[in-house]
Amino acid sequence: MKTYQELSREELLKLREQLEGAYEDAKGKGLKLDMSRGKPSAAQLDMSREFLDTLNSDSEMKSENGLDVRNYGAMDGIPEAKRLMGQIMGVPAENVIVCGNASLTVMYDTVSRSMTHGVLGSTPWCKLDRVKFLCPVPGYDRHFAVTQHFGIEMINIPMTPQGPDMDMVEKLVSGDESVKGIWCVPKYSNPQGYTYSEETVRRFANLKPAAEDFRIYWDNAYAVHHLYEDRQDTLPDILSLCAEAGNPDMVYEFCSTSKITYAGAGISAVAASKANLDDIKKTLTLQTIGFDKVNQLRHVRYLKDMEGVKAQMKRHADWMRPKFDAVLAVLDKELTGLGIGQWTRPNGGYFISFEAMEGCAKAIVAKCKEAGMVLTEAGATYPYGKDPKDSNIRIAPSFPTPQEMEQAAELFVLCVKLVSVEKVLADREQAGEAAVG
């Protein structure tokens, strides 16, 4: 098989004609597919139907320490919810504050609090001339949107299958006092599905930041979100490694049950050192009368413990896996050896990352949209929405059905091929002109 680069101009023109015909056919189908976000499908949400029966008018409404969960109080969460969220993250309950329905809010509030009040007594960031965050790329658009909103300068850090480029991270963190944070999705990263290696996590824990208020924002969003029984990534506990390395306060870890129970009605948590938690609580006392403890109790009564969480995640995986497999099968079959794209094969999480030929991502996403399929906007996986190579595309297989997923993948590879053939032709034309000129 030849790569597109190896095809002659005539072969390319003929291929383009074929692909254009197929694309017109695809447009004619009136597809309506959404692969834009890591959004669970209704079927997946239905797996937690009984979640709603967990508490009813006959239920004991006290937490295990005797607190009436319906009333005010318990800023940091009920003990059993702290324990459960701690287990999901692999940290002790005493390092956990259980929060509201979105870890995004906890992350936003953490940045916002640092802006207005600093970190553990440091100068509030809004009083500084420059604040920078490191952003492993491709990454999660909502992380970048938060830091952009606060005028924080973002620096791209290339991702590898072992995690961010740690040489670059170490150099920037230890050499620049204005670097105050780094966004990490350390397990089944968004969008590549990479899990940081043990060495990477150790290097994180042993960072020597120039800024005392530098923090690792460790968004452990997919801690228990495996796709396969026999291929499960593991991630070392960053909190204990940081403590061992003499950096106990250097990390905030976040997680939620948004993709365990209900995307819109889960519970979230932050884990950190006692000093950090005390710092957070100083603000929380003023910001809330306590998060929704009824929902915390509902979660614990429904999921019970890690065994319950694992059973729930297995049900999710059984539903998600065929969709991932469908996409991967089509990508493998249709694109292998053509030299027009690379893709990841994650063991968990919610995304597959596709790396198109340079300068093709926007065009592919636009082509897909024209034929009825919404993808995450090209560029969204980079700070400021700017993918310097215009090549990364995030595929989110969770929302469509497996059948739709196959259709979607077929359409996707078609668009990749069509845009790529045009790109190769255009490049060659330009090169020809350059040679002539």
Place this chain on the structure above:
Amino acid sequence: MKTYQELSREELLKLREQLEGAYEDAKGKGLKLDMSRGKPSAAQLDMSREFLDTLNSDSEMKSENGLDVRNYGAMDGIPEAKRLMGQIMGVPAENVIVCGNASLTVMYDTVSRSMTHGVLGSTPWCKLDRVKFLCPVPGYDRHFAVTQHFGIEMINIPMTPQGPDMDMVEKLVSGDESVKGIWCVPKYSNPQGYTYSEETVRRFANLKPAAEDFRIYWDNAYAVHHLYEDRQDTLPDILSLCAEAGNPDMVYEFCSTSKITYAGAGISAVAASKANLDDIKKTLTLQTIGFDKVNQLRHVRYLKDMEGVKAQMKRHADWMRPKFDAVLAVLDKELTGLGIGQWTRPNGGYFISFEAMEGCAKAIVAKCKEAGMVLTEAGATYPYGKDPKDSNIRIAPSFPTPQEMEQAAELFVLCVKLVSVEKVLADREQAGEAAVG
């Protein structure tokens, strides 16, 4: 009957002896009473038991516009929840964003957002040298704590039974560009239970602020929290009055169901002009993936409409009224005509405000505590915890049972009398010394 001031030294000394004996007896009872916060009792929370049955595994989980409430999305709330919260505040649904379980969080976030991002394009407050808020006093301690946390300077505005001293408010708001807000609990105010008169509300709506980013923080926490069937206060709608006065963007209104369903698991809302809501949404989009819509749906299915809200609040009132009546009966019987205190007789809300002799509040609260009754800390109803006259005490009858409430009131009046007699004696001694000296 003589006032304490009219008693002779001998009468006062005899009275003190009696009171000290009674106080020792009271201490011996080993009371454990909590009147510190406007916290519902378990019995009151039990009135919403069926709230937990409202949604179960058989329920239709779509909002009236077809949205799956379990999933992400609907930043500003589901339509039926916007309508219901709008009805509670007396504003159209389109002026409402439904939020999480605490209106305190919405208020905190509103101040925080103004600090970091300004208001409708104004300079972020954190970039200004001075930001001031007007604080009608006595008022709600958590309001003051939020502004204090952000380093906002607070200016006391005396309350009257018709609302804040509007001459002072008008002068400060129109004359000082650094005045950016005023905290208001316009109906059944915390702690006095006063409702702003129509004239007061109109004067609010017609303010001519020097600062374009001045906002009225209208915390309508007790909008439907009447105590009596036949004595219910009404409050004009500030949003429409502001719009009529050409000040559509001048007010944020807040409310919640914390004291309608569950204190810890209600829903909250903010109402404002379209321009303000758009401004808020710019941040919300980054801060949350949408608030808990399952709980929004649970609320609408349980309360249904304003008739349902009224029926629910009547049940609450039937339970709260005897407690208020018990306190008032004891205060009337024991303190009338003694010249040692004044108290309010609210038609709704959660508090009775007691005005002791100058310099006596801290001592009364301490005496109560010593005998087993926790009251809100003296001073808490003033910014910085400083009641300049040390005279205001907030009584919160909601948590104890009616029986406990009577005990509590008896102990309270005993402590008031004891501290007052000591105060009169001390004043007289000082006056005597001054006369001698």
